[in-house]
Amino acid sequence: MKDVRDALLTGRRSDGKLVERPLSPHLQVYKWPVSMMLSISHRATGIGVSVGALLMTWWLVAAATSDAAFATVQGFLGSGFGVFLLFCWAAALLLHLFQGIRHLVWDAGYGFDNRSYRITGWGVIAITVVATLIVWIVGLVVW
């Protein structure tokens, strides 16, 4: 064993004999390809925008309830933490949306080669950054 990472290649066969073989992804030593990063972030943003959907519920229900309730939710969303949440919500929603379109294209049977993986993967990240910036620049100008 020359490298400590070799330990991650060491497994045991069912008869107890030690063997060296590649094991399933070790997140500490793998270089994360863009598709792997996007795959896990699709889940994370999916959970994140679910929280955002509950925030939307609060907003709508408060608007239908009373002036005081609506002032509370508008005050919260206008606070520093509220704006931070809204920023995360917009970025997560857009990443989930564009990555979702990438998934739909895969479901239709296209874009499975390595080159397409890299191009569409970085494309999703680029378009998310651009779209998030556009939304926030427009949003802050309108404010």
Next chain:
Amino acid sequence: MAVKGKISGKSVQVDILRSQLGRVRGLGAARAGSGAWWIERVTSVALVPLTLWFIGAVIGLEGTDRAGMIAWLHEPVPLVLLLCLVVITFWHMAMGLQVVIEDYVHTELPRMALILGVRAISILAAVFCVIAALRLGLGSSVP
């Protein structure tokens, strides 16, 4: 299909007129799995334009008071689109979170409890949003 068997010592043959497909439908591990997969895709396609519309609408509503919300939802198109967005969002959310739970929670009881909890929250939030939007959009006077 012919099925052979014995009834009180006598061998009998019964011809079953149901097709193989008819016999397995609704049984087995798959059950309605492909249906759930398909609906998740259909809802995601619907959510692409609805979500982009909603982000634009939220920007347009920045800093609005309740009167502004009521005026916005008294227009037919925003009310209809918002109702569609809410129902499809929570539907998609319940399905997506169920997949995450099924992937990571391997014990029967906690898994079922979590899935039912997610469904309960999704349905409750969706109904809350629908009633709130209808109250804002259809009510002649909102307290």
